[in-house]
Amino acid sequence: MSEAAREWLESLRPGGVRALFDTLPGLLYFAKDTEFRIMSGNRAFAQRCGFSTVSEMIGRSDLEIFPLELAEKYREDDRKVMESGEGMIGIVELFPNSIGEPEWFVTDKIPLFTRTGEVAGVCGTVRSYEGARAELQPYLDLLPATDYLKHNYAEKVSMNSLARMVGMSVRQMERRFRAAFKLSPSRYIQRLRILKACDLLVSSNLQVTEIALELGFYDHSAFSKKFSELMGMSPRAYRKRHSQSRGGHEGG
Incomplete structure (x- = not known):
């Protein structure tokens, strides 16, 4: 880490980054010391543990909050993380849901260190396994189509073919695209082409017209x-800006 980055991090007011966790829906955050006592967390974690505020749970251990069989599992994982100095990512385990019943959750844990490099504890996040899957499901339903478009965006794409790939009607497929990506399939394809165009404008010597044709546009004018x-600027302006910033070439 550079000296400037270290000085900037040390200048931050304590707790500023932690506040982000209070804005993330469905995400529980916690931090514990080497005695396995909860020293920090977000409101969602405190409420899931049965407390009205974060301050009420500070200093308590899992053994005081959770059923013994769950608390012992959490503590054993915490111990492994602190002893090894390495994180445990993607632990699928039982954790009480909002009504106190055990449900499958995904936990990530990483060690915390003092400024002198000693282990200071462990912190982590907990998120519902079912909830995470539900959030991803709209994208997973469209995965055959988006994977195809990733490699064939320059080709003329039939909406009927895309719909068949995901086992939907064209109307249903278009509705799902808008819900997941806030874009129609056609606009999604255009975005992919433009993103590739940005790369080619900076990394290649191809003329703008050549890029337009390679990416499936009718002509230079339609592409521009x-x-x-x-992008808010012409292809040539984009190439010029990034060529100057990288000290590279400037094509036509």
Whole structure:
């Protein structure tokens, strides 16, 4: 870490980064010391543990909060993380849900260190396994289509073919795309083409017209219009800006 980065981090007010965890829906955050006592956490974690505020749970251990068989499992994992100095990511385990019943959750834990490099404890996040899967499901339902488009965005794509890939009607597939990506399938394809165009403008010597044709646009004009609409500048202006910043070439 550079000296400037270290000085900046040390200048931050304590707790500033932690506040982010209070804004993330469905995410529980905690931190414990080497005595396995909870020393920090977000409101969602405190409430899941049965407390009204975060301050009420500070200093308590899992053995005081959870059923013995769950608390012992949590403590054993905490001990492994602190003794090894390495994180445990993607632990699928039972954790009380909002009504106190054990449910499958995914836990990530990493060690905490003092400024002198000694282990200071462990921190982690807990999120519902079912909830995480539910959040991803809209994207998983469209995965065959998005995978296909990732490799074939320059080709003329049939909406009927995309719909068949995901086992939906065209109307249903378009509705799912808008819900998941806030874009129609056609706009999604255009975004992929423009993103690739950005890469080619900076990394290649291809002329703008060559890039337009390679990415499936009818001509230079159609490409420039769409590029300007999405990027706020012409392809040539984009290439010039990034060529200057990287000390690279400037194509036509």
